[in-house]
Amino acid sequence: MSFVRTLTGDIDPQEMGFTYSHEHLVCIPPYWRERGEDDLLxxxxxxxxxDVLDFKRHGGRTIVDATAVDYGRRVEEVKAIAEETGIFVIGTAGFNKSFLWSAQLPERLRGLIGDYETYYRWIDEASIHQLAEFVIREVEEGLEGTPCKGGQVKFGTGYNRITPLEIKTIRAVARAHHETKAPIHSHTESGTMALEQMEILREEGVDLSCVSFGHMDRNPDPYYHEQVAKTGAFLCFDGIGKIKYGPESMRIDCILSLVEKGYEDQILISGDTARKSYYKHYDHGLGLAYIIAKWVPRLVDEADRRGLDGERLVRKFFFDNPARCFAFKT
Known part of the structure; x- marks a missing residue:
């Protein structure tokens, strides 16, 4: 038996429909707010x-909101969007990367975890067990004291490095996964350190088929992607539309190369739409409808040209794979 946990309740995995696997909906990251980076708020x-309604009008059904506690979640506002649009939203327990942790802890969190000044001080002074208990509560009771339960657990690391405190959060998230059976999501900065993260997860006894590794298209290295895929993990190509990091041809080629090597069951797609300038209704960006309305037809065309069945791959990447990836397996 398996289920998917959304902010508005648990559902059957087959109810997810067309799914974006890594987005951000409403969040005010303390780190970026303190630095006046309005585009990231x-x-x-x-x-x-x-924007969510645009996604829905084109056939979208579920969005994974990958916003962790240290990235300024607005849980109840996101839940309201889910209720008002009829879209399923999966929330995220756990942590992001360590450079965000110099930010001040908001008052609402101090009441839940203690009177720490910053995220860094909290994570430094808490034990792995205490951090794991916090993540477990967010999955089983609710995110930040709300009744909205987390549907995945997350950790993150920086560019080409893993700090001691990031190791601590990886271990805490792994132990929360064992307790709750929640799927795990990894933030990899610019697509780096996934294999090194895996070494720590293996030490914690994690089945890597329960883990999705984000930002794989930021490191467009087919050999590297194959090494990640060989472990059974999911690879999330979540930079669709971000031409400043490379053309769509690069991302599509990386994805289809994995398909040709036999890893089509491990691929997830999304946009990681985390800036006002990426949203249509904030700042005239491509918006949440871009992938489903414009990118998917191109993927189908390019797949068909390579002798692959593009429509079948759309079903895999946006329906079947998310339904397996985000399921709690009891």
Whole structure:
């Protein structure tokens, strides 16, 4: 028996429908707010909601909101978007990468975890067990004291390095996964350190088929992708539409190369839409409809040209694979 946990309740995996596997809906990251980076503050629920409705009008059904506690979640606003649009939203327990942790802890968190000044001080002073207990509560009771339960657990590491405190959060998230059976998501900065993260997860006894590794297209290395895929893990290509990091041809070629090597069951697709300038209704960007409305037809065309069945791959990447990846297996 398996289920998917959304902010509005548990559902059968087959109810997910067309799914984006890594997005951000409403969040005000303390790190970026303290530095005046307004583009990174998704602070208008109604504008986000209009983009979600665009996604829905094109056939979208589920969005994974990958916003962890240290990235300024607005849990109840995201839940309201889910309720008002009829879209399923999967929330995220756990942590991001360590450079965000110099930010001040908001008052709402101090009441839950203790009177720590910053995220860094909290994670440094807490034990792995205490951090794991916090993540477990977010999955089993609710995110930040709300009734909205997390549907995946997350950790992150920086560019080409893993700090001691990041190792600590990886271990805490792994132990929370064992307790809750929640799927695991990894933030890899620029697509680096996935294999090194795996070494720690193996030490913690984690089955890597329960893990999705984000930002794989930021490191467009087919050999590297194959090494990750060989472990049975999911690879999330979540930079669709971000031409500043490389053309769509690069991302599509990496994806189809994995398909040709036999790894089509491990591929997830999304946009990691975490800036106002990426959203249509904030700042005239491509918006949440871009992938489903414009990118998918191109993927189908390019797959068909390579002798692959593009429509079948769309079913895999946006329906079947997310339904397996985000399921709690009891």
């Amino acid at each position: 998704l602070d208008d629920k109604e504008k986000t909601k209009r």
